[in-house]
Amino acid sequence: MxxxxxxxxxxxxxxxxxxxxxxxxxxxxxxxxxxxxxxxxxxxxxxxxxxxxxxxxxxxxxxxxxxxxxxxxxxxxxxxxxxxxxxxxxxxxxxxxxxxxxxxxxxxxxxxxxxxxxxxxxxADAGAESAPESRLRVRIVLAGLPTPVTQFIVERDGRFVARLDLAWPHLKVAVEYDGLWHHDPEQFHRDRRRLNRLIGDDWIVLHVTAKRFREDFEGFLNELRHALRSRSGYQPR
Structure with a gap:
């Protein structure tokens, strides 16, 4: 009471x-x-x-x-x-x-x-679809990297190709949070197949697991910084 x-x-x-x-x-x-x-x-x-x-x-x-x-x-x-x-x-x-x-x-x-x-x-971002993705985005931004677009949809010739958890569309760099807890096995395989289609469009897609997020986030950040710097047009803060 x-x-x-x-x-x-x-x-x-x-x-x-x-x-x-x-x-x-x-x-x-x-x-x-x-x-x-x-x-x-x-x-x-x-x-x-x-x-x-x-x-x-x-x-x-x-x-x-x-x-x-x-x-x-x-x-x-x-x-x-x-x-x-x-x-x-x-x-x-x-x-x-x-x-x-x-x-x-x-x-x-x-x-x-x-x-x-x-x-x-x-x-905060109303486009976020899960708490782990939100935490990942916040840590990326607090580390000094540009704010990504949430749930960015990639299309080719007007047709859906993939939806990305976090993306820097002008650089064609994306990050996917691999949380199997919110995927059924079939959905996970469909997601992977769609992401593979991005290779032909010159996207760089980095993946973060829950274990990596907990234990080696700095290592992941270094990889993300390298991916962003590899693309012309990136302006570090």
Whole structure:
């Protein structure tokens, strides 16, 4: 039972909106009005702060922060790439508009956490289709490389050839995240066959596995930098 005025927030609120999930063993994020004493309570992570009436929504009879307020809290409490991964999902589902998030952050200049919200909103992309792809994109950008286009569709003579997770179309360089957890075997083989068709169009396609992402991301970045530099028109930052 939540105390009066308290709401579900953060990752827990995002999960209720369908943007991510919270495992059964993980605690729920709860926001309690500043000055109100509550907790500690097993199974809850209690945050305190100002809660405006416009920050509160109700979903399935559960009070929770609005998608916009949820994004603000995520930006404050999570690492940047984790916050962006969830904000991407909220934007993909059209629960938040990224230009509006940026505008809201600018109107709160000087307020605690506004810079973190600005950074997350700048890095977010409504085109992202999975959390691992979002984390990969954010790490690439934070490493100083140009921002890629998400889910770029390659066509030949007006016909579909392939859809790429991340791409720099003007350079014909792309990155694919190989997460077998979101592919059935047949879909995986179809994807590989489509990607092979890009060879004739002079595309460079790099692949990143979950293991490589965890254990050798710097090695992958070096390969990506080399691929980008090999193409005329690349302007390093």
């Amino acid at each position: 939540l105390p009066p005025g308290a709401v579900i927030t953060g990752r827990s609120a995002a999960a209720l909106y369908g943007a991510g999930s919270v495992a059964a063993h993980e605690p729920l994020d709860v926001l309690v009005p500043a000055g109100q004493r509550f907790g500690p309570v097993s199974g809850l992570v209690v945050h305190t702060g100002t809660i405006a009436a416009t920050d509160v929504a109700v979903r399935e009879d559960i009070p929770l922060t609005t998608p916009t307020r949820t994004c603000w809290d995520l930006a404050q409490w999570l690492q940047t790439e984790e916050a962006v991964a969830i904000v991407d999902r909220l934007a993909h589902q059209r629960l938040v508009a990224l230009p509006q998030l940026l505008s809201d952050a600018r109107t709160h200049v000087g307020k605690r956490g506004w810079k973190r919200m600005m950074r997350v909103a700048e890095l």
